[in-house]
Amino acid sequence: MKKYKVGFTTGVFDLFHVGHLNLLERCKAQCDYLIVAVCGDDYVTQIKHKQPVYPEADRIRIIGALKCVDEVSTITIEEVDDKMKALERFHFDVLFSGDDWKGSERYNRTEEQFAKYGVSIEYLPYTQGISTTDIKERMKYA
Ligand code: CTP
Secondary structure, three states: OOOEEEEEEEEOOOOOOHHHHHHHHHHHHOEEEEEEEEEOHHHHHHOOOOOOOOOHHHHHHHHHOOOOOOEEEEEOHHHHHOHHHHHHHHOOOEEEEEHHHOOOHHHHHHHHHHHOOOOEEEEEOOOOOOOHHHHHHHHHOO
């Protein structure tokens, strides 16, 4: 029996790589049903000030095809910023997030808000040595 029923995580997942796979497999190892919300192209351009290489429709298809993912969805910029809004829509028991967010003011606040509803946050290790940004850099010299 797994620790949680419904797990939730979110991200851009552009140029899908093994760091993304590690994260999603670690999420699924802790929950029966994993929902992954893929950030839209508007989030990437407006918040990250980058252009996605793969458009959101393609990123959603790739994530949805993984056996460790039970449900894939889009997510609004407001829901990314305010995880209570994401909780209202997706009704998860646990939010999985990268451990680089642990102890931040934003996540400490979210932990307090979630605790009232019995919802947890689990921080998962970031896979060192690979990222979408890193792949783009490497491609320049390939
Ligand atoms: N992630 C991870 N290990 C990596 C890269 C990403 O665990 N090496 C996780 C992030 O913590 C996040 C999810 O994968 O929970 C989606 O991350 P995303 O920002 O889409 O991927 P990056 O490769 O980090 O993209 P970028 O370089 O544009 O920030």
